[in-house]
Amino acid sequence: xxxxxxxxxxxxxxxxxxxxxxxxxxxxxxxxxxxxxxxxxxxxxxxxxxxxxxxxxxxxxxxxxxxxxxxxxxxxxxxxxxxxxxxxxxxxxxxxxxxxxxxxxxxxxxxxxxxxxxxxxxxxxxxxxxxxxxxxxxxxxxxxxxxxxxxxxxxxxxxxxxxxxxxxxxxxxxxxxxxxxxxxxxxxxxxxxxxxxxxxxxxxxxxxxxxxxxxxxxxxxxxxxxxxxxxxxxxxxxxxxxxxxxxxxxxxxxxxxxxxxxxxxxxxxxxxxxxxxxxxxxxxxxxxxxxxxxxxxxxxxxxxxxxxxxxxxxxxxxxxxxxxxxxxxxxxxxxxxxxxxxxxxxxxxxxxxxxxxxxxxxxxxxxxxxxxxxxxxxxxxxxxxxxxxxxxxxxxxxxxxxxxxxxxxxxxxxxxxxxxxxxxxxxxxxxxxxxxxxxxxxxxxxxxxxxxxxxxxxxxxxxxxxxxxxxxxxxxxxxxxxxxxx
Numbered sequence: 001x002x003x004x005x006x007x008x009x010x011x012x013x014x015x016x017x018x019x020x021x022x023x024x025x026x027x028x029x030x031x032x033x034x035x036x037x038x039x040x041x042x043x044x045x046x047x048x049x050x051x052x053x054x055x056x057x058x059x060x061x062x063x064x065x066x067x068x069x070x071x072x073x074x075x076x077x078x079x080x081x082x083x084x085x086x087x088x089x090x091x092x093x094x095x096x097x098x099x100x101x102x103x104x105x106x107x108x109x110x111x112x113x114x115x116x117x118x119x120x121x122x123x124x125x126x127x128x129x130x131x132x133x134x135x136x137x138x139x140x141x142x143x144x145x146x147x148x149x150x151x152x153x154x155x156x157x158x159x160x161x162x163x164x165x166x167x168x169x170x171x172x173x174x175x176x177x178x179x180x181x182x183x184x185x186x187x188x189x190x191x192x193x194x195x196x197x198x199x200x201x202x203x204x205x206x207x208x209x210x211x212x213x214x215x216x217x218x219x220x221x222x223x224x225x226x227x228x229x230x231x232x233x234x235x236x237x238x239x240x241x242x243x244x245x246x247x248x249x250x251x252x253x254x255x256x257x258x259x260x261x262x263x264x265x266x267x268x269x270x271x272x273x274x275x276x277x278x279x280x281x282x283x284x285x286x287x288x289x290x291x292x293x294x295x296x297x298x299x300x301x302x303x304x305x306x307x308x309x310x311x312x313x314x315x316x317x318x319x320x321x322x323x324x325x326x327x328x329x330x331x332x333x334x335x336x337x338x339x340x341x342x343x344x345x346x347x348x349x350x351x352x353x354x355x356x357x358x359x360x361x362x363x364x365x366x367x368x369x370x371x372x373x374x375x376x377x378x379x380x381x382x383x384x385x386x387x388x389x390x391x392x393x394x395x396x397x398x399x400x401x402x403x404x405x406x407x408x409x410x411x412x413x414x415x416x417x418x419x420x421x422x423x424x425x426x427x428x429x430x431x432x433x434x435x436x437x438x439x440x441x442x443x444x445x446x447x448x449x450x451x452x453x454x455x456x457x458x459x460x461x462x463x464x465x466x467x468x469x470x471x472x473x474x475x476x477x478x479x480x481x482x483x484x485x486x
Contacts, residue, residue, distance in 0.1 A: 006329075006352065007430055010431075012044075012433070013050050013205060016435040017052045018054070018075055025102070027075075030075050030077050049205065054075065058216075060456060060458075069272075070217075135171070136218075138179035139167055139170055140217035141175075146170075152220040203282040203283075204280070205432075206277055206283070206285070209287045212255075214253065214254060227257070234256070239251040239308070240296050240337070250450075256297060274322055287334050293346050297311045333347045334355055353378045353429070356372075375427050390442060391434075420437060425481045433474075435461065436461075445461070
């Protein structure tokens with residue numbers, strides 16, 4: 001597959017989760033603030049908005065979602081519902097207090113929506129198109145609410161084991177219907193935002209966590225697809241072995257896929273998942289792509305990742321099946337960390353671009369693949385990712401030797417604009433700059449610190465931090481280095 005099949009031309013992108021947008025509520029949403037951000041990107045010569053996963057967050061993180069398919073109801077714009085007549089101004093304002101208030105006012109909108117025959121037909125069509133996951137997601141959420149938030153393996157047996165009669169009693173419950181309504185609203189608003197962006201030349205770049213959360217609708221509804229014991233608990237869990245980053249490795253705790261079962265039906269679960277994401281995004285990053293070549297299996301009883309083994313994964317068969325069914329795949333491989341040759345071979349066999357992160361480049365080795373002179377065009381280059389500190393924070397924390405190497409390589413100690421320019425100037429087809437680096441923000445604006453359970457995914461910027469000078473400088477770089485459409 002030629003590179004252009006995935007990365008169509010030289011583009012400049014910005015990385016920002018919609019929850020980080022300014023707004024009156026507890027986090028940003030898909031409404032007027034998102035549209036204003038699209039307009040801001042256009043003014044800056046940016047044609048890609050990378051958004052990270054959009055699923056309902058678990059523990060604050062969308063990488064630990066209760067669904068591999070659903071959108072986060074917390075991103076629904078109540079102002080847009082007011083504009084459509086489903087809420088009053090007072091109700092929309094009330095719903096901004098917290099997530100509980102948001103759900104209550106969406107419940108107020110539901111009977112009004114039911115009085116609109118054309119929109120009810122659209123909802124019914126949405127339900128048919130997403131039946132592969134939507135009903136199970138709604139049932140899961142409704143039962144979990146009734147069980148005071150307990151994980152699914154602690155539910156009463158009839159619910160835990162999906163007794164048909166028990167589920168039928170839940171299916172018509174108003175809480176179940178509301179969850180389907182929420183997903184309809186999320187997808188409706190997302191597609192409206194995507195159309196708004198596309199009309200202005202901005203395309204969307206999403207993200208798929210390779211594994212799913214143990215306490216999720218996916219595992220509850222498809223226990224046969226995961227390596228679980230008779231009680232529904234994982235026999236082995238995911239992670240990575242010890243390396244120079246961590247003496248104990250990382251124990252993520254997700255259940256492993258039962259790949260032989262998935263392969264037996266042509267990877268139907270993955271087919272549905274990728275098809276849903278392709279309907280949302282122009283490009284999709286596969287987080288932990290190396291898990292398609294082999295996955296580190298840790299015994300469930302082990303407290304750390306020091307005990308485990310690599311288990312093969314039929315990634316070639318999966319990608320072949322996906323391409324045969326869905327056509328050319330707009331996938332980007334997250335290939336960071338200690339990657340073996342079989343992972344690169346799998347990536348290259350399907351022409352998938354990899355990632356380069358300039359912050360990783362200053363170890364003193366001129367062959368470091370994260371230095372721009374070593375890039376090839378079929379890659380996506382970043383100053384840093386959502387898991388890195390901001391570039392200003394990263395530079396402030398560098399050891400003196402690394403700092404000197406960065407200054408020598410870049411030719412200046414004005415480090416944030418220098419890293420931004422170096423990435424944009426590189427041969428990489430896509431150059432992605434975290435929004436925090438566009439604004440020159442420090443460590444307080446960091447989005448996520450891996451391995452630290454608290455304080456993540458809370459960054460929000462304010463419009464007062466955005467200046468025409470910064471936007472003009474970015475637009476000039478986009479033009480100078482061939483990333484802005486004439």
